[in-house]
Amino acid sequence: MNHLFSIGIDIGGTNTDIGLVNDQGEVIAKQNLKTLQYSDHQLFVDDLVKAIQILVKDLDPASITGVGIGAPAANYYTGSIENATNLNMKGILPLRDMIHQQFPYPVVVTNDANAATYGEMIYGGAKGMKNFMMFTLGTGVGTGIVIDGKLVYGHDGLAGEMGHAILIPEGRPCGCGNKGCLEKYTSSSGIVWNCLELMPQYPDSILTKDVFHGMTGKNVSDAAKLGDPLAIATYERTGYLLGIALANAVTFSSPEAIFLMGGPIQAGDVFLDPIKRSFLKHKLFIFNRDIPILLSSLPENSVAILGAAALTR
């Protein structure tokens, strides 16, 4: 039996993880680049190709299915990263074509949340589901949508950007130029912002001291574990808002389930319970089946690698 191998790449704002994936869906070797250090397109691609070559050097070339890449603001159709707001590499980075020049295998590029969604479908809790969506919370909020068993790309290849659906018209300013985008309320920094808005009501919170040295989502999560009322109120508020966004998404595509992943979700039930409560409250009544809110069943640091790799098969 001939085993097949794929390269899966997860390009994030801070780190780029490059994984060699076997046909059981296991990451068997890994390389890493510090994305933040690159502003030059060619230097980044050269180092990416070097990392790939290290991973595949002992493999039979015929056993390699290709390179799958999940990246912010990536366009599946053009194979480019297009004006990513959270990368130092600006403008249009024609990643697929640049890699393909040096590494003559199929190269597939998609949005990082799409890659994770695909990974969930092929290897995770969405196995067998034909209609679902995923919300990945982190620095931003990414989304991926599966309809009839296929990732939705849309006409311009840019579907699944619900982190920039406007939740609060004329709300908080967002890096995209709009105001009130979902991600300004439910990303890590959105959670901190929610916390700061609620802080005047909780002057005794242990979080009041964190304001002075740059509060993070982790501070809020740690405080919640200690039962801090401000932290708990913050997750209540965030869950309330995310629950509305999930109910809105259901009116669009009537999914079987919704998956959540990302750092903020690790806070656990203190966050999940209010999300589920708000979702149930706001879900349109005609959707009278239970639509479960599920956690990604794949390890956080490999789901996008696995999904990206699976796109090459």
Next chain:
Amino acid sequence: MNHLFSIGIDIGGTNTDIGLVNDQGEVIAKQNLKTLQYSDHQLFVDDLVKAIQILVKDLDPASITGVGIGAPAANYYTGSIENATNLNMKGILPLRDMIHQQFPYPVVVTNDANAATYGEMIYGGAKGMKNFMMFTLGTGVGTGIVIDGKLVYGHDGLAGEMGHAILIPEGRPCGCGNKGCLEKYTSSSGIVWNCLELMPQYPDSILTKDVFHGMTGKNVSDAAKLGDPLAIATYERTGYLLGIALANAVTFSSPEAIFLMGGPIQAGDVFLDPIKRSFLKHKLFIFNRDIPILLSSLPENSVAILGAAALTR
């Protein structure tokens, strides 16, 4: 050459139109029922079947492709109308099965906005488009979504209910039980509500007298034609809000174009211009192609009949 005929039915809150459609997509004969008069499921279905039989009585049974029905709160998978809020027939109406018992041809039931969307794709301005969506404004706001050339039904068959996506959290109460649904701001009655909210700023408006005898969307539209500043401000506000909803929908599925239809749209540029301006302002910048906002190219009173009929072919 053997010609084929289909029955297309558009069930609305007030009227039910039953049309005989030929294979050129023309409605060649019509029947009508007053939906409001029916609260009994069986009586309604009996009269519907009688109307169908009148239309097909001179046709070769082999030339009939079936019956397609667009209806509020209709579920494509179950073939039922499920808890429609704007019909006197309550609960679950298993329309497909009840008609099929008396009329042994294929029967397809779908949401009225889906039927209109399908009609636009087969016979109208969306011919050849693989990814688009339609917003139908009227008593409520219906939506239909096409992805990869197929109507989206989703897991529970209830996709395309974006009229009940929450635009203003904790906003105006909606018949669905939620607050702030899109349709409370952009349906005919939503437009009247917007007008009433703005009225204190326009005490000299000719619309101030309409308050006393039940203002309608038509009053606002007529006043706009006369240049009334309140009417113009009302469409400005409504267009602003609808533009946000359209921009939000784009983040979901990256459509090639968005179609609009329905009574309020007939107000013309005084409404369309603010919709387009708000859409352009709020469309996420990565969607850097022009995504046209188009009017349905089909006659208002036949698009759902044509679409429903086309579903049987």
